[in-house]
Amino acid sequence: xxxxxxxxxxxxxxxxxxxxxxxxxxxxxxxxxxxxxxxxxxxxxxxxxxxxxxxxxxxxxxxxxxxxxxxxxxxxxxxxxxxxxxxxxxxxxxxxxxxxxxxxxxxxxxxxxxxxxxxxxxxxxxxxxxxxxxxxxxxxxxxxxxxxxxxxxxxxxxxxxxxxxxxxxxxxxxxxxxxxxxxxxxxxxxxxxxxxxxxxxxxxxxxxxxxxxxxxxxxxxxxxxxxxxxxxxxxxxxxxxxxxxxxxxxxxxxxxxxxxxxxxxxxxxxxxxxxxxxxxxxxxxxxxxxxxxxxxxxxxxxxxxxxxxxxxxxxxxxxxxxxxxxxxxxxxxxxxxxxxxxxxxxxxxxxxxxxxxxxxxxxxxxxxxxxxxxxxxxxxxxxxxxxxxx
Amino acid sequence: xxxxxxxxxxxxxxxxxxxxxxxxxxxxxxxxxxxxxxxxxxxxxxxxxxxxxxxxxxxxxxxxxxxxxxxxxxxxxxxxxxxxxxxxxxxxxxxxxxxxxxxxxxxxxxxxxxxxxxxxxxxxxxxxxxxxxxxxxxxxxxxxxxxxxxxxxxxxxxxxxxxxxxxxxxxxxxxxxxxxxxxxxxxxxxxxxxxxxxxxxxxxxxxxxxxxxxxxxxxxxxxxxxxxxxxxxxxxxxxxxxxxxxxxxxxxxxxxxxxxxxxxxxxxxxxxxxxxxxxxxxxxxxxxxxxxxxxxxxxxxxxxxxxxxxxxxxxxxxxxxxxxxx
Ligand SMILES: Cc1ncc(C[n+]2csc(CCOP(=O)(O)OP(=O)(O)O)c2C)c(N)n1
Numbered sequence: 001x002x003x004x005x006x007x008x009x010x011x012x013x014x015x016x017x018x019x020x021x022x023x024x025x026x027x028x029x030x031x032x033x034x035x036x037x038x039x040x041x042x043x044x045x046x047x048x049x050x051x052x053x054x055x056x057x058x059x060x061x062x063x064x065x066x067x068x069x070x071x072x073x074x075x076x077x078x079x080x081x082x083x084x085x086x087x088x089x090x091x092x093x094x095x096x097x098x099x100x101x102x103x104x105x106x107x108x109x110x111x112x113x114x115x116x117x118x119x120x121x122x123x124x125x126x127x128x129x130x131x132x133x134x135x136x137x138x139x140x141x142x143x144x145x146x147x148x149x150x151x152x153x154x155x156x157x158x159x160x161x162x163x164x165x166x167x168x169x170x171x172x173x174x175x176x177x178x179x180x181x182x183x184x185x186x187x188x189x190x191x192x193x194x195x196x197x198x199x200x201x202x203x204x205x206x207x208x209x210x211x212x213x214x215x216x217x218x219x220x221x222x223x224x225x226x227x228x229x230x231x232x233x234x235x236x237x238x239x240x241x242x243x244x245x246x247x248x249x250x251x252x253x254x255x256x257x258x259x260x261x262x263x264x265x266x267x268x269x270x271x272x273x274x275x276x277x278x279x280x281x282x283x284x285x286x287x288x289x290x291x292x293x294x295x296x297x298x299x300x301x302x303x304x305x306x307x308x309x310x311x312x313x314x315x316x317x318x319x320x321x322x323x324x325x326x327x328x329x330x331x332x333x334x335x336x337x338x339x340x341x342x343x344x345x346x347x348x349x350x351x352x353x354x355x356x357x358x359x360x361x362x363x364x365x366x367x368x369x370x371x372x373x374x375x376x377x378x379x380x381x382x383x384x385x386x387x388x389x390x
Numbered sequence: 391x392x393x394x395x396x397x398x399x400x401x402x403x404x405x406x407x408x409x410x411x412x413x414x415x416x417x418x419x420x421x422x423x424x425x426x427x428x429x430x431x432x433x434x435x436x437x438x439x440x441x442x443x444x445x446x447x448x449x450x451x452x453x454x455x456x457x458x459x460x461x462x463x464x465x466x467x468x469x470x471x472x473x474x475x476x477x478x479x480x481x482x483x484x485x486x487x488x489x490x491x492x493x494x495x496x497x498x499x500x501x502x503x504x505x506x507x508x509x510x511x512x513x514x515x516x517x518x519x520x521x522x523x524x525x526x527x528x529x530x531x532x533x534x535x536x537x538x539x540x541x542x543x544x545x546x547x548x549x550x551x552x553x554x555x556x557x558x559x560x561x562x563x564x565x566x567x568x569x570x571x572x573x574x575x576x577x578x579x580x581x582x583x584x585x586x587x588x589x590x591x592x593x594x595x596x597x598x599x600x601x602x603x604x605x606x607x608x609x610x611x612x613x614x615x616x617x618x619x620x621x622x623x624x625x626x627x628x629x630x631x632x633x634x635x636x637x638x639x640x641x642x643x644x645x646x647x648x649x650x651x652x653x654x655x656x657x658x659x660x661x662x663x664x665x666x667x668x669x670x671x672x673x674x675x676x677x678x679x680x681x682x683x684x685x686x687x688x689x690x691x692x693x694x695x696x697x698x699x700x701x702x703x704x705x706x707x708x709x710x711x712x713x714x715x716x
Contacts, residue, residue, distance in 0.1 A: 139694050
């Protein structure tokens with residue numbers, strides 16, 4: 001157990017009264033759903049095994065491939081940021097199993113509401129990874145049509161999207177459709193009023209939504225203990241829907257639990273909170289410095305639970321994958337890295353008139369006036385070779 | 391020790407340190423303000439020196455941060471809260487506008503709300519969305535709040551002291567792209583009042599009025615204009631609520647021309663208020679309509695377009711030319 005910060009361990013004083021520190025969050029405890037141990041051993045779970053009982057070796061290799069390629073994409077983006085090609089990057093390193101497991105549990109007609117770190121979920125939804133980079137490069141504030149993959153735009157304002165997911169799910173229910181909705185957020189986000197309100201609404205209206213909280217132990221420099229004094233999944237109980245904690249570094253368990261939750265939603269049984277207990281191995285974003293607030297040993301302890309290595313061990317031990325598979329995947333991974341690099345470098349800056357585009361759907365006289373003034377101003381430079389493209 | 395040069399962020403840090411030292415009721419609160427020292431390191435080292443009871447890392451909840459700061463203020467504390475970035479103040483907007491701003495009046499003046507809300511604001515640092523906005527007009531429009539923004543380290547040091555000593559809530563906008571700019575801080579100076587504007591460059595042909603991040607741009611514009619033989623006066627407003635209209639009027643009645651510059655959208659912005667007031671006060675002195683330079687009525691654009699969106703030298707000088715052409 002390594003997630004405690006000194007801040008949480010020290011007693012807090014208030015008006016001279018000693019208060020006890022928050023209890024340690026549990027690590028591997030009975031309430032943590034696990035199907036694959038950190039050593040890569042398959043373990044039984046009476047409740048959730050059924051959801052992955054018919055999984056084929058090919059599908060297992062598929063999950064592995066997804067995780068490897070997602071990690072590769074993420075690493076490429078991190079180095080592109082270092083090279084000045086991206087303004088910022090939020091790495092998912094360490095969270096591949098939580099994202100691929102839950103992402104692969106969704107059906108095509110389900111709808112996903114991500115935060116800003118769900119690159120693996122985007123991958124599962126078929127969003128071109130290159131599309132994820134525009135916003136971080138600073139060429140757009142979104143970058144894809146949410147409806148083409150039922151994958152909503154990344155959300156920067158913490159927690160906001162959980163309400164959108166709930167409302168969308170309320171709409172799904174009204175329409176009598178049997179699809180489900182899944183909202184991603186972090187342990188830090190659990191403190192936001194919007195998240196509490198989404199729990200209230202989804203419970204009251206029995207909305208078919210799964211709240212998928214990736215508890216990666218940190219909200220920038222704040223440990224989970226700074227957000228809550230009870231394990232997060234237990235919050236659900238107070239709202240009247242089930243909460244379950246799953247080993248977020250176990251892709252099989254994440255797949256099984258999310259399937260279970262989505263099926264509940266489809267059957268009209270309402271919301272579920274899934275807390276994927278995992279770890280953010282890198283910095284919060286490329287502008288963060290985790291050495292200011294957390295110890296190296298903590299990361300090292302979590303590295304031993306690496307989601308990718310865990311599945312690899314299992315694939316090898318059960319003869320579900322051979323050398324050839326891993327070699328081929330390595331080559332595919334290289335190719336993905338190369339493609340991402342090329343696409344980013346070739347990504348053009350937006351036309352300057354894009355400032356005014358899509359401010360309104362039906363147009364707006366003031367925007368038209370300002371666009372015209374902008375054009376006239378730009379044109380005043382034309383003789384200096386600064387011509388405008390329009 | 392008299393004057394020393396330091397970065398604006400450091401000046402605020404020193405000012406907070408001074409306030410924590412002087413008054414045990416002063417508290418610092420916010421996301422990541424403790425161990426990390428804030429994402430801009432403005433609170434660097436303060437938790438180490440003053441402890442977790444005085445420099446409080448909060449849950450990730452802006453409404454909670456401001457709402458509890460109100461309660462602490464009611465109990466006699468003087469909380470200085472940090473909102474991590476401009477675009478994240480809105481979850482707390484309800485508490486600020488419906489509660490913080492109005493409580494003193496509702497309590498017949500019997501309670502005080504000495505809460506400072508620090509907000510790093512404005513663009514120019516190549517950030518993703520919600521990290522570059524200038525929402526000051528939204529706060530200045532609300533009675534009960536005071537709204538200020540320093541443009542340099544020396545002012546930042548003193549204005550923060552004054553904001554903390556103020557018995558009214560103060561929204562303290564910190565120009566994040568100037569955090570690393572150095573200037574003199576004189577801790578023994580007698581500071582000018584918090585809401586008083588200051589002439590930072592004398593001139594005779596036109597007045598440029600700005601605050602926060604745009605003061606530097608206006609100073610550069612004035613220097614460039616000088617080379618073309620134009621003498622521009624630059625006024626640092628320092629406060630957006632109240633606005634020191636007397637200072638603007640005095641300058642305009644000398645130069646007869648006024649251009650107001652801010653990053654925020656022009657429409658219904660601070661510049662609009664100044665243009666209207668100055669037109670009322672100094673109609674017969676004006677040789678040209680008051681012009682405004684600022685952001686457009688469009689969402690703050692992605693980083694690669696922000697230089698087009700933000701007023702720079704050229705746009706300021708273009709407005710100067712237009713004014714002088716009347
Ligand atoms: C409303 C709001 N406040 C503050 C921020 C700044 N911020 C960005 S990410 C972050 C931490 C989020 O932590 P968590 O919810 O645990 O998600 P994680 O990044 O760990 O995936 C903060 C404070 C923000 N984006 N939105």
